[in-house]
Amino acid sequence: MSKLSEKIKNNSLEILSSLNNNKKTFLVVVILALVFMFTLCWITFFATVRGPEQVMVPNVEGKELTTALLELQAKELYPKIQLKYTDNPDDAGKILNQNPEGGSIVKAGRRVNLTVSRGVILDHVENYIGQNYDDVKINLQTMFTGSSRPLIVLAEPSYKSDxxxxxxxLAQDPPEGTIISNPVTVKLIVSKGAEYENTRVPAIVGFDFQKLISTISSSRLVFDFTAHIAENGENEGTVTSQETASGEYVPNYSRISAEIALPKKQSDDEVMGLFTAQLPEYPYAVEMTLESSKNGVKQTLITLRHKGGNVTIPYIAEKDSELILSIAGRSVARQTVD
Incomplete structure (x- = not known):
């Protein structure tokens, strides 16, 4: 037993002596092992997080949406779709343009913007009978805003007493439901009102501006006003004369001349005046609105029906405000209050 113990002791001493003699070699081996392990980890890390491969974007313009999606999917590209109306009904469901363009080199996984046609806004002629001509005209203009080739164009209408x-x-051609394959010109017959309806001329002499404005807004007559500075004996801001005798019956929207007297000195805040504008002659009386605008705040002064041409409207408005005359929501004349 003692011999075995002695032998183990001697072997241990030999191993320790050997390690002590080869210390440098041992350290070199350890360092090389660490370097090898670090290099292996570095290669493994970058192999794992390597970026997506680069691919060529396919050219899908003019193709059906389903075909384009399949081609992008094959390249691991993802679509971002925007819809847009076009003038050609045959474009419906097709790719109008793309970004990036076909042939571009990008990384897989990138989004490709596609603009897809929704077809035409309208594919048939609607029923316009019974609607107001101005409203239909504005709706169609709004619908085809930005279109190089509107699918529905209104011809100059014919007017008829009704x-x-x-x-x-009153009538339209082509009729409702007509399919639109190419731009269509729609012909309309529009009422100009009853031909023989008459209106009684009111007695407006002596009316102040407020009462006068109220009368104009509800009347079926067109008043042509002139103005002068109030003379001695005249009440400022009133009607001093009218051409047609009160009580007389005249055809609807006949022109009635009248004179108003303006104040010799206006107040510091409000101004009494006469808005004037020269507009095209309309075949029938259209609705007009006169508004005042100051510091972004608008106020409606009067709404009336008028046949165009020479337009004169009495007003009371804030000093330095802007007067805006509009027809069917569209500004046709402006004037500054000073």
């Missing part, structure tokens, strides 16, 4: 309100569409 019991329906002036401006009402």
């Amino acid at each position: 019991q329906s309100e002036a401006g009402t569409i």
Whole structure:
């Protein structure tokens, strides 16, 4: 037993002596092992997080949406779709343009913007009978805003006396439901109101501005006003004379001349005046609105019906405000209050 113990002791001493003699070699081996392990980890890490491969974007313009999606999917590209109306009904469901362009080299996984046609806004002629001509005209202009080739164009309408309100569409050609494959010109017959309806001329002499404005807004007459500075004996801001005798019956929207007297000195805040504008002659009386605008705040002064041409409207408005005359929501004349 003692011999075995002695032998183990001697072997241990030999191993320790050997390690002590080869210390440098041992350290070199350890360092090389560490370097090898670090290099292996570095290669493994970058192999794992390597970026997506680069691919060529396919050219899908003019192709059906389903075909384009399959081609992008094959390249591991993802679509971002925007819809847009076009003038050609045959474009419906096709790719109008793409970004990036076909042939570009990008990384897999990138988004490709596709603009896809929704087809035409309208594929048939609607029913316009019974609607107001101005409303239909504005709706179509709005619908085809930005379109190089509107699918529906309104021809200059024909006007006809009728019991329906002036401006009402009585007939159309082509009829409702006509399929639109190319731009269509729609011909309309529009009411100009009853031909023989008459209106009684009111007695407006002596009316102040407020009462005068109220009368104008509800009247079926067109008043042509002139103005002068109030003379001695005249009440400022009133009607001093009218051409046609009160009580007389005249055809609807006949022109009635009248004179108003303006104040010799206006107040510091409000101004009494006469808005004037020269507009095209309309075949029937259209609705007009006069508004005042100051510091972004608008106020409606009067709404009336007028046949165009020479337009004169009395007003009371804030000093330095802007007066805006509009027809069917569209500004046709402006004037500054000073």
